[in-house]
Amino acid sequence: xxxxxxxxxxxxxxxxxxxxxxxxxxxxxxxxxxxxxxxxxxxxxxxxxxxxxxxxxxxxxxxxxxxxxxxxxxxxxxxxxxxxxxxxxxxxxxxxxxxxxxxxxxxxxxxxxxxxxxxxxxxxxxxxxxxxxxxxxxxxxxxxxxxxxxxxxxxxxxxxxxxxxxxxxxxxxxxxxxxxxxxxxxxxxxxxxxxxxxxxxxxxxxxxxxxxxxxxxxxxxxxxxxxxxxxxxxxxxxxxxxxxxxxxxxxxxxxxxxxxxxxxxxxxxxxxxxxxxxxxxxxxxxxxxxxxxxxxxxxxxxxxxxxxxxxxxxxxxxxxxxxxxxxxxxxxxxxxxxxxxxxxxxxxxxxxxxxxxxxxxxxxxxxxxxxxxxxxxxxxxxxxxxxxxxxxxxxxxxxxxxxxxxxxxxxxxxxxx
Ligand SMILES: CC(=O)SCCNC(=O)CCNC(=O)[C@H](O)C(C)(C)COP(=O)(O)OP(=O)(O)OC[C@H]1O[C@@H](n2cnc3c(N)ncnc32)[C@H](O)[C@@H]1OP(=O)(O)O
Numbered sequence: 050x051x052x053x054x055x056x057x058x059x060x061x062x063x064x065x066x067x068x069x070x071x072x073x074x075x076x077x078x079x080x081x082x083x084x085x086x087x088x089x090x091x092x093x094x095x096x097x098x099x100x101x102x103x104x105x106x107x108x109x110x111x112x113x114x115x116x117x118x119x120x121x122x123x124x125x126x127x128x129x130x131x132x133x134x135x136x137x138x139x140x141x142x143x144x145x146x147x148x149x150x151x152x153x154x155x156x157x158x159x160x161x162x163x164x165x166x167x168x169x170x171x172x173x174x175x176x177x178x179x180x181x182x183x184x185x186x187x188x189x190x191x192x193x194x195x196x197x198x199x200x201x202x203x204x205x206x207x208x209x210x211x212x213x214x215x216x217x218x219x220x221x222x223x224x225x226x227x228x229x230x231x232x233x234x235x236x237x238x239x240x241x242x243x244x245x246x247x248x249x250x251x252x253x254x255x256x257x258x259x260x261x262x263x264x265x266x267x268x269x270x271x272x273x274x275x276x277x278x279x280x281x282x283x284x285x286x287x288x289x290x291x292x293x294x295x296x297x298x299x300x301x302x303x304x305x306x307x308x309x310x311x312x313x314x315x316x317x318x319x320x321x322x323x324x325x326x327x328x329x330x331x332x333x334x335x336x337x338x339x340x341x342x343x344x345x346x347x348x349x350x351x352x353x354x355x356x357x358x359x360x361x362x363x364x365x366x367x368x369x370x371x372x373x374x375x376x377x378x379x380x381x382x383x384x385x386x387x388x389x390x391x392x393x394x395x396x397x398x399x400x401x402x403x404x405x406x407x408x409x410x411x412x413x414x415x416x417x418x419x420x421x422x423x424x425x426x427x428x429x430x431x432x433x434x435x436x437x438x439x440x441x442x443x444x445x446x447x448x449x450x451x452x453x454x455x456x457x458x459x460x461x462x463x464x465x466x
Contacts (some may be wrong), residue, residue: 059149061113061156064102068111069094072104075111079139080174086255093137096246101164102137103156105149112141115153117161118466121242122170125426125456126370126399127235129242133161133360134466135171154182158360158386167364168424171356172465183385184356185422188239188460191331191338194348197297198324201342202315208308212270212277214316219252219267219281226251226267226279229303230463237332238369238425239355239460250464251281251301261285262298268316270309278304280313284323295323301330301464310336330354332461333427355462357421362389365424366404371397372426375453377446380411381420389417397453412446415439426456 064072073093077085085093098118105113118134135157140149161169173179176186219226227248234240241247254265262283270278280302287294297320304310314337317326333351341347359365362381376396383389394407413430419438422428430451433439441447 059105059107059112059152061103061105061115061153064097064099064104064116066099068104069097069099071111072102072114073137075104075141076114076137076139079114079141086257089253089255089258092249092253097137101133101160103153105140105144105153107144110141112144113149113153114139115157117157117169119166119244120170120466122168123234123236123238123240123242124369124424125238125372125454125460126401128368128370129235130168130365130368131164131166132168132170133157133164133166134241135169136466138171138174150178154385158182158358161360162386162388167359167361167368169358169360171358172354172462173356176353179356179358180418181385182358183383183417183421184358185418185420185424186353186355186428187357187422187425188355188427188462189333189351190329190354190461191333191335192329192350192352193327193331195318195326195328195341196324196346197318197326199343200318200346202311202318202337202340203342204340205311205315206307208272208306209311209315212272212309212312214268214270214312217267217269219254219265222267222269222276222279223248223252225269225276226281226303229276229279229305232305233303237458237461238456239427239462241463241466259283260298262296265300268313270304270312272309277306278302278309278313280317282317284320286322293322294325295320296325296327297323299326299328307336311340314340330462330464332459334459355425355460357424359389359417359420359424360386362393362417362420363404363406366393366395366420367397367402369402369424370399371402371453372399372455372457373449373452374398375402375450377412377443377450378407378409379420380414380442381417382415383417386417395450410442412441412443413439413450414442423451423454425460426454427460430454
């Protein structure tokens, strides 16, 4: 139970406009206390959804913060599903481990349910925090540091030479880049339909965030005058005894087809005076991996990215489709949101699904956290069963369901929040 300094219960309450500065200062201090640049702070202020944000107060002092953006998330099959994007979570170090986070998670998940949103999602500062609240790691992303002095791109797709790459001012071409991004959103589970204002995150470029590199640069990929891709990056020059060793630091890129994508990679691999291309937060099936001469010298590394929490199990499971027919009864354990606990029959295929309560015997037993982990198709039910985290009750049920839950495109969260 959260308590204030007098020992009485401290209840999360909805954020008011004039709370924001104190509330946000608590959050910044919770993350170490390094002040953000004015433009960054201003952006997060403008994106804060006040009536979906919570604070815990000890007298006049803010000791707990949590928000929940109103996102729409692409799920397997392409539907855009309401999802609460849990964010800005912190508890003052003076009040830690007294249940303040737990009280905020309690209130927040009750609210999300009342708002009718079947999913809650987040990225975690530490993976150990959110499992107890029913969040499972559902997507992973790829980081890499490519030695572009040694690694070559080969077998580029037909049409790569027809794509023109040209410099553009990142802010001036923001709308064109957003249009490319928006066309990609339905095609990959985990992507977020960017609401107005969120496009500014892509060009946020405070000097404090550059780590000695250049301001943000942007190139557009064009074919027949149409924009078919973009890349935004910085260059960090490096001058070593043996010669120039600059680094291209990719922020993001997107392309509508393989040739446009390859043209952008060829550009990024070939910038003069650089010998390294570093990238963070790419899809695990990013195409460049299949074009390089030496994947080992690219140093690919995986990291957990989006955590998914089914808030309404039935609504969540029937919002997506299944790439192979599935007809299984899940016995779901959910101590934190008991309205989900019990047996659910999921019947679905590539066209649609239904998920209803049932009294039929269970085929598969698992907790809501595992259901969240497999929800976007990036983690397999079979793998969790092999780890002992999913229990097969009816022989063959895990293999059948695992196939159906899979996705032919790796799910991916395009940016943090
Ligand atoms: C979506 C996001 O915004 S992610 C950002 C999360 N915020 C941060 O990392 C900022 C720095 N950390 C903090 O502000 C706090 O330590 C928080 C928010 C992580 C935890 O807040 P607290 O109020 O201390 O958590 P609370 O007391 O409710 O703990 C609940 C349980 O989680 C456990 N727990 C809390 N934090 C952690 C952690 N970092 N690692 C592992 N376990 C944790 C507690 O031990 C407790 O376990 P128990 O029920 O078995 O006793």
